[in-house]
Amino acid sequence: MVDAVREPWWTRARRLVVVGAVVVLTVLGAVDVTVTVLAFLRPSTSPPASGIADEVLDGVAEGVAVDYLSWDARDRERRGQVLRRWAVPDREVDGWDGQGRQSADGTAVLGRTRRGVDQAVVTVRVRVVPYAPDEQSGSQNPSTQPPAEESDSSSRADEPGVPAAQPTSADAPGWRALPARWLVLAVPLARYDDHVLLTAPPALVGDPGITLPEPVPAVEAVNDDRFTRDTRQAVQSFFEALATGELDFVRAPRARITSLRNAAVLVELRQWRGVQSQPDAPPGQRAGVASVVWRIAENAGQLTCTYRVSLHRQEDRWLLAGIDIDTGKTP
Structure with a gap:
């Protein structure tokens, strides 16, 4: 019998190394798959990179929207107290004129736009029921009557739960x-002392559709009085078209702007402040800040909203290139 040829020691060593590597990779692969499955099954509790979870922003925005679009001329103080709870301290956020009556009761978040690390604008669709003075009742117009006698603040503080601005009686x-x-x-929110609060008055906007429009940069430049005078009438026309939907004649090409669909009527362009163009701005691009007054339904009430407006000059006329809400200064 002839002895089998023995393998060199380095051949056996190489075989052992290969076998060991296969075993290690198999084990690591199983562990990696297990970790992936467990991570999928276990809900994540870590916040997004901004530090504020989407569901927190949405929840606050929906609460703000319901309270902001609810009012009663006979109980004005209640609305003011409720909105102060939502807002950054010492920040005025009430754009209502104190007249009329309206109730809001249903919300749906349409989208959110992050503005820096701890700021965002959340767009909310809200179901409202506006009221008009009942002329057939023969009673005095409730909007012209003085507010009901206010109870002291202690009774308000003793109310169960968190007060809301919705009128107490539907009839x-x-x-x-x-x-x-x-x-x-559109509701502007930001982190403030571990809370998510309102930084400026919300504003009525058009339905954003599938995609949200690009935000208009904040305007912090020097006022341009001549540009303000020359463009005031054009800006007023922009907001009239924003209310009615006739935007094709005033909207710049490729601008994504949607109308209010006659949900509100423009009462007046209260203020328009055009600013000087930035040194690096493209030719024909200008911006400014507009404050407008909307009337809801018939005599249900009025809201003052502030917007950032971007203009584009095409030939000899200015067109609306972008519109965004004013978010206020970062707290």
């Missing part, structure tokens, strides 16, 4: 309910 004397409708509200 109030002197008012008749109008058909319910949907409004879209």
Whole structure:
């Protein structure tokens, strides 16, 4: 019998190394798959990179939207107290004129736009029921009556739960309910002392559709008085078209702007402040800040909203290139 040829020691060593590597990779692969499956099954509790979870922003925005679009001329102080709870301290966020009556009760978040690490604008669709003075009742117009006698602050503080601005009675004397409708509200929020609070008054906007429009940069430049005078009429036309939907004649090419669909009527362009162009701005691009007053339904009330407006000059006329809400200064 002839002895088998023995393998060199380095051949056996190489075989052992290969076998060991296969075993290690198999084990690591199983561990990696297990970790992946467990991570998928276990919900993540870590916040996004901004530090504020989407569901937190959405929840706050929906609460703000309901309170902001609810009011009663007979109980003005209650709305003010409620909105102060939502807002950054010492920040005025109430754009209501104190007249009329409206109730909001349903919300749906349409989208959110992050503005830096701890700021965002959340767009919310809100179902509202506006009221008009009931002329057939023969009673005095409730909007012209003085507010009801206010109770002391201690009784308000003793209310169970968290107070809301919604009118207490759906069937109030002197008012008749109008058909319910949907409004879209943009709500600017930011982190402040471990809370998410309102940084500026919300503003009525058009339905963003599938994609949100690009935000208009904050305007912090020097006022341009001549540009302000020359463009005021054009800017007023922009907001009239924003209300009615006739945007094709005033909207710049490729601008993504949607109308309010007659959900509100423009009462006045209260203020328009055009600013000097930035040194690096493209030719024909200008911007400014506009404050407008909207009337909701018939006499249900009025809201003052502030917007950042971007203009584009095409030939001899200015067109609306972008519109965004004013978010206020970072707290």
